[in-house]
Amino acid sequence: MGTVAKALSLLNLFSMEQPEIGLSDVARLSGMNKATAYRLLSELQSQGIVEQVGPDRAYRLGPGVLRLAALREASVPLLTVAREVVRALSDETGETAHMSVIRGTRLSALTYAYSQAHATRVTMENATDLAFHATGSGLAVLAFSDPGFVNETLAQPLPAYTEETVTDSAAVRAALDAARLTGVAECRGLFEAEVHSHAAPVFGPDGKPLGALAVAAPYARMTNATAAHIHAAVIAGTRELTHRTGGALPADYPTGAPT
Amino acid sequence: MGTVAKALSLLNLFSMEQPEIGLSDVARLSGMNKATAYRLLSELQSQGIVEQVGPDRAYRLGPGVLRLAALREASVPLLTVAREVVRALSDETGETAHMSVIRGTRLSALTYAYSQAHATRVTMENATDLAFHATGSGLAVLAFSDPGFVNETLAQPLPAYTEETVTDSAAVRAALDAARLTGVAECRGLFEAEVHSHAAPVFGPDGKPLGALAVAAPYARMTNATAAHIHAAVIAGTRELTHRTGGALPADYPTGAPT
DNA sequence: AACCGGCGGTTCAATTAATGAACCAACGCG
């Protein structure tokens, strides 16, 4: 891994749960020598990508990323369109909808919407950082990613989050095969207990996934008819989101209903 | 300059006017060898910071920056608060207000608001990339930046944008001295003809400017009373914006009215 | 008060990565 990629990989350590991280923790979490981490962070800081705060001089993402995002959004309004599509998807299905983008070896939630259709709903507070092998979004992305990326992801330890989590990479591959047939990955309780999710990849201009669009609902509300409805809505949603942001659906992306 | 900073400096080439740039142009604009630029861009691309599009494989900012900005905004809502403050400032002054952040050797507009108070207004379409020496925002930032940064900035060629633009670095320094006395940089027609702007720096947690807050109005509406009103509003605005985003005003930042 | 363990930060010999001139195939233009 080149020096630039190494430095940028440090940015993947920041999350909603951990927006500020000290130097020693950055070194520990990334597996780098503290001197190396220090130097890389200093260079990121010199460009405004990270900054240091507080008496303990912890690092956090800096203002420079806002301007990059604003420039990006000006030409490819992914966040703006995603908010609209996610809102509409939540309204149509009556459940929680969200969109996430690839962040190193995980997915990071970019935007989500709750529905007022029911008194209970799947919440996103503990789901801003999603594991590939254990979420509908993750499986949807892997199903349409390059084999190299899939191999790299499944070569890492696959932790269990619930009693249902599949931690055997062969079983995960079988789930990917199923997702490839229908274009939607279904996931029952792998990441959060009693949550059934449907997710489809969102594609970039190179025809590769850049993230996923998903609907998450409690088991109790999931009938076959509901599942079919959500499946179709997610497919339509990702087609719209991909199209409106200049992405390209792969030629072999399925159009049909679930079998 | 380290490799990481070098790679990130390439991101400064992208602008509202030029959201996509080919490899040879990146090399030409940055002064780097094409092979070097290619390698650095490939590493940025591997982390989703840039992506390639179109038949000519031009580069543009990638989706990875959106998620970084979302994480940053979740803990330090600079963009969200800036939008509010800029909106309020425009309403209060009846003129165009905007906020920009430092981007290498220039300032990049982050958000702006127009007022409906008059039939004519200063527009922002041609002012998303601001020169330090020739804009109120730029002078405001320089006035409260470290001497090293000021020296580095003024050592570069200072192009003229209008007949009023000051291109002599000693004269620019005199303008910085004036801004230090009042906390606000005034700028008459240096960047756009017949536009009078007032700007104040917005400070980060380290007490250094991370950008500027400004009001731009046509000459024709600028009376002494109006100027004093705008001056006070900009000072109040930057105090609020700095405070609400966890920034720290330097101890010597002026509080008084213009002399 | 003394000691300990951890923090952020620094140094420099050894190691590794980056560099860029020269090259390639492809493409559009006259």
Place this chain on the structure above:
DNA sequence: CGCGTTGGTTCATTAATTGAACCGCCGGTT
């Protein structure tokens, strides 16, 4: 068809990065 430009590649040379060991400071414990 020839030319000039593009995106992309190669590898001997050059430069940057690395990380073990170190530093001062700080908070907690005895």
